Amino acid sequence: METIDALREDRASGGYLFRKPTAVDGRPVWELIADCPPLDTNSLYCNLLQCTHFADTCVVAEEEERVHGWISGYRLPTEPQTLFIWQVAVHPDARKCGLARSLIRVLLARNAASGVRQLKATVTSDNQASWALFRSIADSLRVPMTSEEYFRRKAHFGGRHETEHMLTIGPWIALDATECGPGSSSIA
Numbered sequence: 001m002e003t004i005d006a007l008r009e010d011r012a013s014g015g016y017l018f019r020k021p022t023a024v025d026g027r028p029v030w031e032l033i034a035d036c037p038p039l040d041t042n043s044l045y046c047n048l049l050q051c052t053h054f055a056d057t058c059v060v061a062e063e064e065e066r067v068h069g070w071i072s073g074y075r076l077p078t079e080p081q082t083l084f085i086w087q088v089a090v091h092p093d094a095r096k097c098g099l100a101r102s103l104i105r106v107l108l109a110r111n112a113a114s115g116v117r118q119l120k121a122t123v124t125s126d127n128q129a130s131w132a133l134f135r136s137i138a139d140s141l142r143v144p145m146t147s148e149e150y151f152r153r154k155a156h157f158g159g160r161h162e163t164e165h166m167l168t169i170g171p172w173i174a175l176d177a178t179e180c181g182p183g184s185s186s187i188a
Contacts, residue, residue, distance in 0.1 A: 016061040016068065016099065018106040021051035025060050028067040029089075036089045038127055040161075050086075056112035057083065059103050061094075068094040071103040075112075076120070081171070083113055085121040088133065100133050118143075118170025122150055124162040138169045145169045 021029065026048035033039050033047070050058055050072045061069030072086040090099045107113060119137070123130045138145035150166035153159060 016063050016102070018059055018061050018102070020055045021058050021060045021070075022055070023048060023052050025067065026051045029060070029070050032067050032070055032091055033087065033089050035091060038124070039087060039089055056110065057107065059106050061099055061103060063094075067091075069099045069103050071100075071107055073107060075116070081115055081117040083107070083116045083119050085119055088130070101136065104133075104137055117172055118168060120169070121167050122164035123147075123167055124164055126162065134167050134169060141169065141172050143170045143172050 026044060029051060030041070030044045030047040034041050054072065054074050057074050058072045059070070060067055068091045070087065070089045073083050074086065076082045076084050085104070088100050088103060090103075104119075108116065119134075121130070121134060123134070135145060146168045147165045149163050151157065151161075151164040153161065153163045157163075
């Protein structure tokens with residue numbers, strides 16, 4: 001098992017380059033998300049802001065200069081030990097090879113995630129791929145995953161969107177960028 005801190009942003013198995021996004025990635029990320037239903041598309045401007053203002057907590061996976069994977073997140077202002085995963089997108093041609101899991105691993109290995117003790121994400125009940133991904137992350141970290149209704153269909157979305165459930169994975173022992181060894185959190 002690899003410690004979170006031992007992971008580096010470089011070429012992983014499968015030939016993907018994992019890196020921080022830049023402004024030029026905004027449009028390709030926006031197009032990738034559009035190709036990945038049931039993900040909600042945001043405005044192109046939102047994706048540009050994610051790729052610039054939140055670049056430290058976002059990851060692009062590319063192969064041959066084409067974006068195949070994307071994860072966006074941020075540390076919760078009121079819970080700095082919590083990393084909220086906004087979106088995980090994997091192009092249909094790149095699915096079933098562990099790319100989504102690798103995106104999370106790379107993000108957790110960054111200095112920007114130093115001290116993080118838990119992940120949160122919202123998921124609709126019918127998004128089985130996301131539920132399976134987050135369950136596998138919780139299992140590999142050997143920590144609990146809980147869920148509760150968060151944004152409700154009628155009360156928050158006016159009936160226009162399915163209820164989003166808040167998933168919480170953790171807590172685990174927080175790691176600094178220099179920590180490594182027995183007792184470290186890991187994702188196999």
